[in-house]
Amino acid sequence: MTPPPSLVPLPMKTSNPSIFAAVIALAAFALQAQPAAPPERQNPLFTASPLPFQAPPFNVIKDTDYQPAIEEGMKRQLVEIDAIANDPAPPTFANTIEAMERSGELLTRAAKIFFNLTQSNTNDAFQKIEAEESPKLSAHQDSIYMNPKLFARVKALYDKRASSGLDAESQYLIERYYRNFIRAGAQLNDADQASLRALNQEESTLTTKFREHVLADTDGSAIVVDTKAELAGLPDSDIAAAADRAKERKLEGKYVLTLQNTTQQPALTYLQNRALRERLFNASIQRGNHGGPNDTKAIVTRLAQLRATKAKLLGYPTYAAYSLDDQMAKTPEIAIKLMSDLVPASTAKARAEAAKIQKVIDAEKGGFQLGPQDWELYAEKVRKAEYDLDESQVRPYFELNNVLKNGVFYAANQLYGLTFKERHDIPVYQPDVRVFEVFDADGKSLALFYGDYFSRSNKSGGAWMDSFVDQSGLLGTKPAVFNVLNFTKPAPGQPALLTFDNVTAIFHEFGHALHGMLSNVKYPTLAGTNVPRDFVEFPSQFNEHWALDPKVFANYAKHYQTDKPMPQALVDRIKKSRTFNQGYATVEYLAAALLDMAWHTQAPGAEQVDANVFEPAALKRFKIDMTEVPARYHTTYFSHIWGGGYSAGYYAYLWSELIDDDAYYWFKEHGGMTRANGQRFRDMILSRGGTQDEAAMYRAFRGRDPIVEPLLIERGLKEEPAK
Numbered sequence: 001m002t003p004p005p006s007l008v009p010l011p012m013k014t015s016n017p018s019i020f021a022a023v024i025a026l027a028a029f030a031l032q033a034q035p036a037a038p039p040e041r042q043n044p045l046f047t048a049s050p051l052p053f054q055a056p057p058f059n060v061i062k063d064t065d066y067q068p069a070i071e072e073g074m075k076r077q078l079v080e081i082d083a084i085a086n087d088p089a090p091p092t093f094a095n096t097i098e099a100m101e102r103s104g105e106l107l108t109r110a111a112k113i114f115f116n117l118t119q120s121n122t123n124d125a126f127q128k129i130e131a132e133e134s135p136k137l138s139a140h141q142d143s144i145y146m147n148p149k150l151f152a153r154v155k156a157l158y159d160k161r162a163s164s165g166l167d168a169e170s171q172y173l174i175e176r177y178y179r180n181f182i183r184a185g186a187q188l189n190d191a192d193q194a195s196l197r198a199l200n201q202e203e204s205t206l207t208t209k210f211r212e213h214v215l216a217d218t219d220g221s222a223i224v225v226d227t228k229a230e231l232a233g234l235p236d237s238d239i240a241a242a243a244d245r246a247k248e249r250k251l252e253g254k255y256v257l258t259l260q261n262t263t264q265q266p267a268l269t270y271l272q273n274r275a276l277r278e279r280l281f282n283a284s285i286q287r288g289n290h291g292g293p294n295d296t297k298a299i300v301t302r303l304a305q306l307r308a309t310k311a312k313l314l315g316y317p318t319y320a321a322y323s324l325d326d327q328m329a330k331t332p333e334i335a336i337k338l339m340s341d342l343v344p345a346s347t348a349k350a351r352a353e354a355a356k357i358q359k360v361i362d363a364e365k366g367g368f369q370l371g372p373q374d375w376e377l378y379a380e381k382v383r384k385a386e387y388d389l390d391e392s393q394v395r396p397y398f399e400l401n402n403v404l405k406n407g408v409f410y411a412a413n414q415l416y417g418l419t420f421k422e423r424h425d426i427p428v429y430q431p432d433v434r435v436f437e438v439f440d441a442d443g444k445s446l447a448l449f450y451g452d453y454f455s456r457s458n459k460s461g462g463a464w465m466d467s468f469v470d471q472s473g474l475l476g477t478k479p480a481v482f483n484v485l486n487f488t489k490p491a492p493g494q495p496a497l498l499t500f501d502n503v504t505a506i507f508h509e510f511g512h513a514l515h516g517m518l519s520n521v522k523y524p525t526l527a528g529t530n531v532p533r534d535f536v537e538f539p540s541q542f543n544e545h546w547a548l549d550p551k552v553f554a555n556y557a558k559h560y561q562t563d564k565p566m567p568q569a570l571v572d573r574i575k576k577s578r579t580f581n582q583g584y585a586t587v588e589y590l591a592a593a594l595l596d597m598a599w600h601t602q603a604p605g606a607e608q609v610d611a612n613v614f615e616p617a618a619l620k621r622f623k624i625d626m627t628e629v630p631a632r633y634h635t636t637y638f639s640h641i642w643g644g645g646y647s648a649g650y651y652a653y654l655w656s657e658l659i660d661d662d663a664y665y666w667f668k669e670h671g672g673m674t675r676a677n678g679q680r681f682r683d684m685i686l687s688r689g690g691t692q693d694e695a696a697m698y699r700a701f702r703g704r705d706p707i708v709e710p711l712l713i714e715r716g717l718k719e720e721p722a723k
Helices: 017-033 063-085 093-102 105-120 124-145 148-159 168-183 190-220 236-248 274-285 297-313 319-324 332-340 343-363 372-387 391-397 400-416 500-517 533-548 550-556 568-576 582-600 611-621 639-643 652-669 675-686 694-702 709-714
Strands: 223-225 255-257 419-423 434-439 445-454 464-469 480-487
Touching (some): 063 148, 093 148, 093 168, 105 480, 124 190, 148 168, 274 372, 297 319, 297 582, 297 639, 332 582, 332 652, 343 372, 343 582, 391 568, 400 419, 400 550, 464 500, 480 500, 500 533, 533 550, 533 675, 582 611, 652 694, 652 709
Antiparallel strands (some): 223 255, 419 434, 434 445, 464 480
């Protein structure tokens, strides 16, 4: 923007110099008496942040800054792309591929910040902006990938890549660009491209609506409890938190149980009142499925139809076939077989678990048949009886800050030499968010890490990692990454005590963070977690294993009041129980993953079927329909696949688990947690990003392709061979 013009008094005609002088004096006095106009504010997103690591300056960014920055970012990138496409010089790696890597700086900066906030700290203004900008961003991407002149330049470089003399990373980047252009419709005729653009925009609009509806319905479905007596069994800290949430909603004297994104809810592990358990469970499974403004059934059936049509346009029989074509699994048939092969053993184990639980119910003269709302509570009783393990005994040893600093960070230090220093001078987007500077083994500053751990009514459920800034040698940027989780925030003055599942979740998300922070590549498109979905969960799930490593566990599992280590007998019981309830856990996961495949293997043009008809039929077809074990997500709130980028991809957690367990067994075979082993994993996996074929990358690390036995052993579906 240009600055406003200076204020200059107009010339006056007069024959009397004294009057003229008096007028000038009065004008000067008037100007002095008026306060100077404040300088026009500049949008802080329009330039790179001056903060370390280009950290977002949340202290000066306003909600109204995002939309103009995104709009201007799209305009600027299209100018840059047009210059690349119309460059009269023959295409080279530098003037085409590298030029595209450098393009869109403003758009990338603004979008990375904005779309984190729409998930983790949204408001009405953000939701309005997202609804307006998402289809525009989809169209913007299409205008780049369907630019025929640009594609011609990319194809020319692709065709001669083998003789280009470029290094392996640069050649792989060319291949990635070419594949992305083809998958985005670059080779379609004009009419089909127009159809694809329309499909993409509608899909973008609907995914945004889905996320908004699920967030609103999750918040609106919170359970209001009238008396403390109804909460019998719930830990005191959770009761205090429920009372605080009620006060926030101006429900003095009552208690509010909010919902998390999964089907089963944490409170079901403790609540003795079966009627309340049923209310809570039903509220969870009915999200998006009870009519009204937040119902999602029509959205999901339309999304499935849109995606099938899109796949047909691009030459694939189903959307799953399109989606998996550039993944490690390659075809939906391969992914479905991996999952289907686990169904018989998993359901058999789950039925055996259900029988044990029913015995406990009958012994207590409960007088009812086990239902899904009862599983968590009574499974905990079985665990206590079989392993003498009670979550209420465990939680005092897992205080959040201690787990983070002396568990997660400690493991990263032991494996990779990293150290962490909390920064209080880096602005955050919400007061609970914490920031740490990460230092490498040589003391050099490596990255910024943000941790956002507590649930909020304006925060999407679940847990995830992403970045505000990606690592890139080309752009000279270091990573600024964040983890978002949804633990119950304790009442003021109370500690944040976790379950061991919570602890595992922190290690998991930090594995993603390590993948981003330890990236050491040149090009941003290949940096960090920019890898196939069925590989991206590998580093995160691999990192979970260190939560139970004896050295790590002893360093963080200490009583929050006494600082005494967890008694060895209790440690042993946790380890002994690690395969407890794995029949249930495997079935609930497989049910969701196979449901995802069912939706996305529909043929184009298939009749739209109501979700309440489609889902049970699909689960029955895959022989994974167990009344007592509901899918981890039901269709109408399955955010991973309708609004989170995992469409036809939820299987990826199992695929990655196969790899991560196999990699962990390599560590077991080579001395476990050592700096040398960690450095090897860092050098050969974590630092490489997406710079080469992931199967080849893993093969180079392991010396062979992964095998399934470690996964079966870790899930308790097969006995570990005697040593």
